[in-house]
Amino acid sequence: MIDLHFTPSPNSLKIKIALEELGLPYKVIRYDLYKGDHLAPAYRAVNPNVKLPGIVDHDPQDGGEPFSVFESGAILQYLAEKTGKLLPENWRERSQAIQWLTWQVAGVGPMMGQAGHFLRYAPPGDHAYSTQRYVNESKRLVQVLDNRLKRNAYLAGSTYSIADIAAWPVVQIFSPYVGIDLEPFPNARRWLGTIAQRPAVQASLNSPDMGPGRHYDAQPKLNEEEWSNTFGERMFNAVRED
Numbered sequence: 001m002i003d004l005h006f007t008p009s010p011n012s013l014k015i016k017i018a019l020e021e022l023g024l025p026y027k028v029i030r031y032d033l034y035k036g037d038h039l040a041p042a043y044r045a046v047n048p049n050v051k052l053p054g055i056v057d058h059d060p061q062d063g064g065e066p067f068s069v070f071e072s073g074a075i076l077q078y079l080a081e082k083t084g085k086l087l088p089e090n091w092r093e094r095s096q097a098i099q100w101l102t103w104q105v106a107g108v109g110p111m112m113g114q115a116g117h118f119l120r121y122a123p124p125g126d127h128a129y130s131t132q133r134y135v136n137e138s139k140r141l142v143q144v145l146d147n148r149l150k151r152n153a154y155l156a157g158s159t160y161s162i163a164d165i166a167a168w169p170v171v172q173i174f175s176p177y178v179g180i181d182l183e184p185f186p187n188a189r190r191w192l193g194t195i196a197q198r199p200a201v202q203a204s205l206n207s208p209d210m211g212p213g214r215h216y217d218a219q220p221k222l223n224e225e226e227w228s229n230t231f232g233e234r235m236f237n238a239v240r241e242d
Contacts, residue, residue: 020200036229097156
C-alpha cells in the first residue's frame, strides 16, 4: 500500500495517474491547503518542504521501514523504478524521458504556476510585468512542447512515460487558467487529447478525490488565515519549526 498525500492540483494528479497506470494499491489522504492541513508536523515528516504531493511506500524495495518520497518528479521516477514500468528500456529514450521530466518540473510547472499565482491570487496592485513575464514564458514552453511532439508521439519518443504524466496535467489544467490559446499548437493538442483518453487518466479525473472545491475558482478569495497558510507567515513558520 502507498499513501498518497494529495490535494486536487496538477502536481498531485500526476501521481494519481501514475499509480493508476501502474496498478499499485494506494490510499488517498486529502489535504485542504487553505485550512493549513499540510503544515502539521506529521506531514512535515513525509515532506520537509510541506508541499503536496508526497507519498509513503509501505512496501519499499528493500523490505525495510516505510519510505517517504517528496517532489512530484522524484515520486514519478521512484514509482517507475519500483515497478520497472513507464520508463523506456532503450537507453536513449530513457534518457529522453528523464530530460523531459526535468524540463517539466524545472520549467513548465514553475512558470505556469507563477503565472497562475499572479492571475488568480495576487493582491491588488500593478502586477502587469510579473504576469506577462510568466505568461510569455509559459507560451514559449508550450511551443517547445509542440516542437518536440511534431516529430514524436510522446516526450520520450515512441513510448508513453513518466515525462508525459508529469507534463500532461500542468499543460491541460493551467493553460486555460493563464490564458494560453492552444489552437496554434496542433501537436500539443493531439498529445493532450490522446493522453486524456487513457483509462488511468479518466479514472483519475473522474475520481471523487478531484471533487469540487475552491481550488477551481478562477480567483479564489482568501481570508487572512488562508493566505497565511498558503503564501504567508504560517507557511514560512512551518519549516522554521523543524
